[in-house]
Amino acid sequence: MPFIFSGKRFIVMLGAFIFLVFLALQYGNSSVTRIRVATATTLYDTGLLELLSSEFEKKEQGYAIDFLPIGTGEALKRAEMSDACIVITHDPALEYRYLSKGIIGEQKIIAVNHFIVAGPASDPANVSSSTSIIEAFKKIFEAGERGEAVFVSRGDNSGTHNREKLIWRKTLLSPSGRSWYLESGSGMANTLLLASEKKAYVFSDIGTFLFLKSKNRIPGLELLYYNTSDPLTLNIYSAYLVSSCKGGEAAGALLFLSFLESEGQVFIGDFTIMGGTRLFIPAREYEAQHGDIFLAWKELSMMGGEG
Amino acid sequence: MSETVIEIAARSVLISGAATLLASTWSLPAAIVLAERRTLPRIVLPVLESMVGMPTVLVGLLLYLTFSSSGPLGFLGLLYTPQAIIIGQSILVTPLMISVSYRVLSAASRTYGELAETLGATLWERRVLVFYQSAAGLVGAVVMSFSRAVGELGVALMVGGNISGYTRVMTTAIALEVSKGNYEIAVSLGLILLAISSSISVIIRLLGITRVENGT
Numbered sequence: 001m002p003f004i005f006s007g008k009r010f011i012v013m014l015g016a017f018i019f020l021v022f023l024a025l026q027y028g029n030s031s032v033t034r035i036r037v038a039t040a041t042t043l044y045d046t047g048l049l050e051l052l053s054s055e056f057e058k059k060e061q062g063y064a065i066d067f068l069p070i071g072t073g074e075a076l077k078r079a080e081m082s083d084a085c086i087v088i089t090h091d092p093a094l095e096y097r098y099l100s101k102g103i104i105g106e107q108k109i110i111a112v113n114h115f116i117v118a119g120p121a122s123d124p125a126n127v128s129s130s131t132s133i134i135e136a137f138k139k140i141f142e143a144g145e146r147g148e149a150v151f152v153s154r155g156d157n158s159g160t161h162n163r164e165k166l167i168w169r170k171t172l173l174s175p176s177g178r179s180w181y182l183e184s185g186s187g188m189a190n191t192l193l194l195a196s197e198k199k200a201y202v203f204s205d206i207g208t209f210l211f212l213k214s215k216n217r218i219p220g221l222e223l224l225y226y227n228t229s230d231p232l233t234l235n236i237y238s239a240y241l242v243s244s245c246k247g248g249e250a251a252g253a254l255l256f257l258s259f260l261e262s263e264g265q266v267f268i269g270d271f272t273i274m275g276g277t278r279l280f281i282p283a284r285e286y287e288a289q290h291g292d293i294f295l296a297w298k299e300l301s302m303m304g305g306e307g
Numbered sequence: 308m309s310e311t312v313i314e315i316a317a318r319s320v321l322i323s324g325a326a327t328l329l330a331s332t333w334s335l336p337a338a339i340v341l342a343e344r345r346t347l348p349r350i351v352l353p354v355l356e357s358m359v360g361m362p363t364v365l366v367g368l369l370l371y372l373t374f375s376s377s378g379p380l381g382f383l384g385l386l387y388t389p390q391a392i393i394i395g396q397s398i399l400v401t402p403l404m405i406s407v408s409y410r411v412l413s414a415a416s417r418t419y420g421e422l423a424e425t426l427g428a429t430l431w432e433r434r435v436l437v438f439y440q441s442a443a444g445l446v447g448a449v450v451m452s453f454s455r456a457v458g459e460l461g462v463a464l465m466v467g468g469n470i471s472g473y474t475r476v477m478t479t480a481i482a483l484e485v486s487k488g489n490y491e492i493a494v495s496l497g498l499i500l501l502a503i504s505s506s507i508s509v510i511i512r513l514l515g516i517t518r519v520e521n522g523t
Binding site for chain 2: 017064066067189190193217
């Protein structure tokens with residue numbers, strides 16, 4: 001009777017099966033302390049953060065930095081859910097709200113760069129002659145209404161998108177719903193690629209723009225407004241400790257935060273892409289040239305007030 | 308990229324393979340029990356079949372809220388681990404595995420099960436017979452579930468976190484390359500994923516067929 005043999009084989013297979021499942025559940029366990037760092041995508045996509053974490057892991061044994069590249073809004077949300085130990089974000093107004101609720105603390109401003117406006121080389125809105133970002137946006141609005149320009153917005157409540165909305169509020173114009181105002185609903189790189197295809201204007205951070213430009217990915221876009229003395233275009237990246245993070249992970253997180261503030265500054269300053277272009281200015285260096293960076297952050301954080 | 312494609316691909320196969328095995332520990336018995344009933348499948352199956360197409364990102368979000376430190380299972384510390392993806396994908400593929408296995412088993416149950424019963428087989432003898440007679444079809448159900456697991460994005464992204472060298476799998480790596488604007492890399496990763504899942508399906512099916520032929 002094959003039945004009986006089948007029954008035995010069945011039990012042996014079942015045993016092997018349970019063993020395999022058990023092995024699978026053990027997979028990936030190790031003794032290092034993992035530090036969960038939720039981060040803005042514009043910083044992660046360039047590769048800078050992985051460089052910083054590998055240098056940190058070389059210096060401090062027994063820690064592994066786990067980056068969760070999820071964007072500023074979601075990063076802060078996960079901090080609130082206690083699902084991150086450090087957040088690295090670039091939206092002063094939003095950060096201020098979470099700071100005042102006590103969800104995050106130990107602010108370290110780590111790096112700075114600037115927001116820019118890119119668009120087609122023909123520049124129908126004449127953005128390149130603008131003296132302020134507000135003027136540039138007004139020109140795009142007018143050209144859009146005339147049917148000569150298209151603008152692509154992130155539309156995803158990211159740090160960059162929130163800054164774009166802040167600037168629109170300052171112009172007292174409302175582009176939302178206009179036929180020339182498109183929302184990509186995706187990350188910075190995708191939005192730049194879309195804008196390049198559509199020969200549209202786009203608001204971006206200089207880092208992502210240069211990164212894609214150096215790879216020749218966005219031939220339809222030229223840098224049209226880049227003004228490092230316009231305070232509204234200052235893009236400040238801050239790292240925070242999440243208050244609910246405790247124990248060994250929090251101890252490691254504090255080490256990483258102070259690393260970002262000290263040795264990390266050198267790596268940020270030395271981080272270049274093809275052609276030797278720097279993507280970020282270390283916070284220390286910026287302060288040496290322009291004075292207290294926290295004041296600039298404070299000013300931007302007060303301008304928020306989601307309308 | 309800081310780790311090789313081979314590492315990511317191997318992790319994908321390990322995690323989704325484990326998830327499929329885990330899912331089969333409850334899905335196959337459930338399908339066997341369902342195949343023996345007459346009215347129960349009429350209620351349960353339509354529900355399961357509609358769940359087959361659930362958006363993975365929704366499943367991922369619900370699991371995230373469950374595994375979150377502030378969620379009900381937060382104390383397990385599973386969030387952002389490969390285990391979380393394994394559990395998540397095993398839940399994700401359960402409706403698919405049960406509904407496909409049920410079709411195979413209920414056919415075998417009618418053909419062989421009732422015959423075995425008339426010859427005086429006990430309940431367990433009957434179940435083992437039906438199970439072995441359905442082996443080829445069940446392998447198909449398992450392979451299909453593996454494909455669904457290895458190709459899903461939402462769960463791996465939400466509960467795994469796409470951590471380089473730890474929870475980054477093929478689909479989350481593709482999503483990341485897309486978000487970076489590296490479309491060519493994303494496409495080649497996609498082709499690799501397709502090659503892996505289809506060659507695994509072929510291998511398992513070949514093994515499955517020889518096994519069944521030797522066994523009966």
